[in-house]
Structure formats: structure tokens, C-alpha cells
Amino acid sequence: MTVAELASELGLHRRQRPLQRHGNGTRTPGLTADQAVEAAQLYLEGLSTARLAGRYGVTPHTVNAALRKQGVEIRPPGRPRRRA
Secondary structure: OOHHHHHHOOOOOOOOOOHOOOOOOOOOOOOOOOHHHHHHHHOOOOHHHHHHHHHHHHHHHHHHHHHHEEEEEEEOOOOOOOOO
């Protein structure tokens, strides 16, 4: 059976992902307003977007978007250099 035949049998376009068709896509929900405020405070205290993402169960991209929406300036990627 070809992909086109299988898609037709399932009522899908051959490029459509089945989970997205039923509203169960892979997108994660954003942060709540309270979480965004807390994330901004923690980020300004030095936590990374990766650590914040793990804390809230979202991606670092989602954290970055929430921080920008809060007006927070995002630090350059990478670890800060130590001064000698």
C-alpha cells in the first residue's frame, strides 16, 4: 500500500500528521501570566532559559518568547566568561 493510498483510507492528506488532525499536535502550551512574571524574575536573577524551560515543562523558545513579551532583554547564548 502506498502512502497516498493509506492517507486516503484514513481520510488524511498524505503530508498531514494524524495527531495534528485530531487536535493532539506536538505544540506545548505557553506559560501562564503568573509563570511568565516568575520566569522573568528568575531569569533576571541568573537562571538560564533552558533551566526555566525544564522547570515549567516547555521549550527554551517558549521561555524566550514569554520573557520578550515581559520586556526582558535576552542575554547572549553561552556561559558568561569568568574574570581572572
